Amino acid sequence: MKGTAKRGTLRASAPRDRASLGSRRRAGVLLHPSSLDGPDPIGDIGPAAHRFLHWLARAGFASWQMLPVGPVGEGNSPYSSR
Template sequence: MIHTRGSGILLHVTSLPSTYGIGDFGPSAYRFVEVLAKARQHYWQILPLNPTCPASGNSPYSSPSTFTVNTLLISPEMLVRDGFLGRNDLEPMPDFPEGRAAYEAVAWYRERIFSIAYERFLHTGPDRRYEGFCDRAGWWLDEHTLFVALKDHFRGQEWSQWPEEVRTRQPEALDDMR
């Protein structure tokens, strides 16, 4: 097998320009790929895309999941394009600083607009693509969503600080929490 040489760039998605606080999989990502193609670059190397948490400096190398994608990478612009948000839903928008990521403000803002998009999604009726994803990912998705819900319920505490019956996964306690 003959290998041809290629070149590329290392750039995390969050480093792309965005009016929404951090880069995401929106129009800036598509423009960046087009620029790479025009420059005859073959590779875009990125850091992990999994969820991050403020307690570990939002490092992509410290994550509660290896299977999920960081929801902060969902593009508000694409949610507008796909009809889950209206332009007016994007307001009010925090005054995000230029040149650096403000994860706390981004998380607050996107959680607010994602809640609106989620409510609209619920009213669209059954979606075979979504249901298919849930079926295929059920082997990890159910446990992950339970973990996220518990983390939220216990106000961000580390799992080792949760009540013993929950952290030791006693079935009755988990059923009650579900």
């Protein structure tokens, strides 16, 4: 998914099929939202996520892949989500 920042808004678009990706190389990041800063012990998709997306765009990254997002399991671990 590619995020583009424009006048304080974020837009996301994804290709409809893998063939449209082409063979052009690009860089991305795998990061769970709980790794971001937030008001609670774990992060969320709030202001810190928006700052992170803006940073990714400025740094030339093309995608942010998130691990499965759901209610966290025991110990607030996203890896044991239900």
